[in-house]
Amino acid sequence: MRIETDFLVVGTGVAGLTFALKAAESGRVLVITKSKPEESNSWYAQGGIAGVFAAGDSFEEHVQDTLRAGAGLCNERVVRRVVMEGPERIRELMAYGVHFDRQPNGELMLGREGGHSQHRILHSKDATGRAISSVLLEQVQKHPNITLTDQLFAVDLLTQHHLGLYVNRGNPDITCYGVYALNYAERQVYTILARCTVLASGGCGCVYATTTNPSVATGDGIAMVLRAKGRIANMEFIQFHPTAFYGSDKQPAFLITEALRGKGALLLDPLKLDRFMPRYDSRAELAPRDIVARAIDQELKLSGLPHVWLDSSHLPADEIKEEFPTIYEYCLAKGYDITKEPIPVLPAAHYLCGGIEVDEWGRTSINRLYAIGECSSTGLHGANRLASNSLLEALVYGHAAAEHARKVASSFDFEYRVPDWNARDTDNTDEWVLISHNLREVQSVMSDYVGIVRSDLRLDRAARRIDLIYRETESFYQRTRISPSLCELRNLIACAYLIIKCAKIRKESRGLHTTLDYPDLLPVAYPTRV
Ligand SMILES: Cc1cc2nc3c(=O)[nH]c(=O)nc-3n(C[C@H](O)[C@H](O)[C@H](O)COP(=O)(O)OP(=O)(O)OC[C@H]3O[C@@H](n4cnc5c(N)ncnc54)[C@H](O)[C@@H]3O)c2cc1C
Known part of the structure; x- marks a missing residue:
């Protein structure tokens, strides 16, 4: 099957949906999701989502908080642009119908999270992402220029390589013509040709065992x-969320938002139930995530126990139930009443700060x-993301990329010479255990050796093991009919390779990258690029 569209969007998160709604003003948009x-x-x-709305807040303070969290590696121009444009994009969300919590007087109820010097987090109870995504999805689904197709897995980008030409990383003129995408139900690979292709495909938390x-x-x-x-940058900066619920029996690990710490919840050590954060940072529980996650990691190593405690039992019970209903119910179902007792928490892989390198318009x-x-x-994030800046980035860049793509799309033709997917010499296999086994192995290598605290020795061990799994999986891929789980395994191996490679290039400890071999910060910040 061959499909043509003006704009092809891979992903139905906030970034992809934002782009789709804006681009649809100028052409046909196909949004696919796996x-x-x-x-x-x-x-x-x-x-x-972070935004400057409070009377006592200022763009400058939000900028400075973001730069401070980013540990010298943010692009200040980008930070200023996102912070200053943010409120306009958030108002657009409200116009679409997104409801953010308000005080009885009608003013926005603004929360405060780690690393923020002001109350500036707009929220919708403790399910803000759902509140935003459901409204955007509704808008997308009723838009006449947008087609949304689920269960369609983007496998590879179409470039000159598919026309039989040699493409290498130094080539400045690589061009994307669309994607090959696997339709699971039909077991067929579609060729989707687009004037402009947009990757809004999210992060890679699943490369770790706990995420x-x-x-x-x-x-x-x-x-x-x-x-x-194409070019990829700063993959070593993986943010571990300090507080995921310990003992959750399913992936993803259930997140305990830091808004709870913003509200006053305290971290207690596992043995004596004493507060430990003031010993690590003057901002204590509200220090940026990397500091809190490292402190917990250290406490766990000292105690030998698998979790610390998070205590909100001293806070007003009715407010906790009102503001954090999802967390309250979840913990209750697990046997903990957060208004009466502490809950067990541990860090989990949460957010990728690096990724595909882009310019101010989101161009790769x-x-x-x-x-x-x-x-x-x-x-925007540099070496560490400031809490609640990522939804903001998705909105601002979804808008910017659409602005740009709308201007240029009509000047590009479809590349009809791209051949259809070739499944010759591949077959179904009964060796699917290789996929689940190799996936578990990748995740445990990454968690054991490329986690919160790294070293040259650990990175070398990880690199050798990932290389072995890579070679085994590639040989399996060459002879096997593709499936989503096989594609995902290959992609996670690629991300593991990139994270290790960037971590090895960085000979310092900065932001989210801490290594025992280079504990200091180098005087000049530099990006790592592949
Ligand atoms: C538990 C949790 C809590 C968070 N809380 C906050 C918060 O409070 N504030 C904040 O700012 N950020 C928060 N974040 C981070 C934030 O949610 C994400 O960074 C942001 O939503 C990413 O949006 P996105 O559109 O880039 O990607 P995503 O929302 O991850 O969407 C990616 C999309 O791409 C699709 N996709 C991926 N690969 C393929 C493929 N091969 N083919 C087709 N489709 C594909 C996926 O199915 C999905 O639809 C949180 C993250 C998590 C996990």
């Missing part, structure tokens, strides 16, 4: 760009290809 439309990191976002991300977060867009020889190093949202590296 799972159900609502299965995305966006849907699970809890805490909220807050849903199972769709397998870094597919990033791996596709790697294979297409590959012509006609944009990347927006968590799969991209814009320069």
Whole structure:
């Protein structure tokens, strides 16, 4: 099957949906997603979205908080642009019908999270992502110029490589003509040709054994760009959320939003139930996530226990139930009443700060290809993301990429010479155990050796093991009919390779990258690029 569209969007998170709605003013948009439309990191976002709305707040303070969290690696121009444009994009959400919590007097109820010097987090109870995504999805589904197709898995980008030409990483003129996408139900690979292609395919939390991300977060867009020889940056900066519920028996690990710490919840050590954060940072529980996650990691190593405690039992019970209903119910079902007792928590892989390198319009190093949202590296987060800045980035870059693509799309023709997918010499196999086994192995290698604290020795061990799994999986891939789980495994291996490679290039400890061998910060910040 061959499909043509003006704009092809891969992903139904906040970034992809935002782009689709804006681009649809100028042409036909096809949005594809590999799972159900609502299965995305966006849907699970809890805490909220950062924006300068409070009377006592200022753009400058939000900028400075973002730069401070980013540990010298943010692009200040990008930070200023996102912070200053943010409120306008958030007002657009409200105009679409997104409801943010308000005080009885009608003013926005603004929360405060780690690293923020002001109350500036707009939220919708503790299910902000769902509130935003459901409204955007509704708008997309009723738009006459947008087609949304789920269960369609983007496998690879179409470039000159598919015309039989040699493409390498140094080539400045690689061009994207669309994607090959697997329709599971039909077991058929579609050739989708587009004037402009947009990757809004999210992060790669599933490369670790414990993650807050849903199972769709397998870094597919990033791996596709790697294979297409595009540029990728700063992959070593993986944010571990300090507080996922310990003992959850399902992936994703259930997140306990830091808005709860913003409200006054305290972290207690596992043995004496004493507060430990004041010993690590003057901002205590409200220090940026990397500091809190490292402190918990250290406490766990000291105690030898698998979790610390998070205590909100001293806070007003009615407010906790009102503001954090999802968390309250979840913990209650697990046997903990958060208004009466502490809950066990541990860090979990949560957010990717690096990704596909893009410019101010979300343009990648590959012509006609944009990347927006968590799969991209814009320069906003630097070495560490400030809480609630990622939904903001998805909105601002979804808008910017659409503005640009709308202007240029009509000047591009479809590339009809791209051949259809070739499944010759591949077959169904009965060796599916290889996929699940190799996936578990990738995840445990990454968690054991490339987690919160790294070293040269650990990275070398990880690199050797990932290389072995890579070779085994590639040989399996060459002879096997593709499936989503096989594609995801390949993509996670590619992301593991990128994270390790960037971590090895960085000879310092900065932001989310801490290594025992280079504990200091180098005087000049530099990006890592592949
Ligand atoms: C539990 C949790 C809580 C969070 N809380 C907050 C918060 O409070 N504030 C905040 O700012 N950020 C938060 N984040 C981060 C934020 O949600 C994400 O960074 C952001 O939503 C990313 O949006 P996105 O559109 O880039 O990607 P996503 O929302 O992850 O969407 C990616 C989409 O791409 C699709 N896709 C992926 N690969 C393919 C493929 N090969 N083919 C087809 N489709 C594909 C997926 O199915 C999905 O639809 C949280 C994240 C998690 C996991």
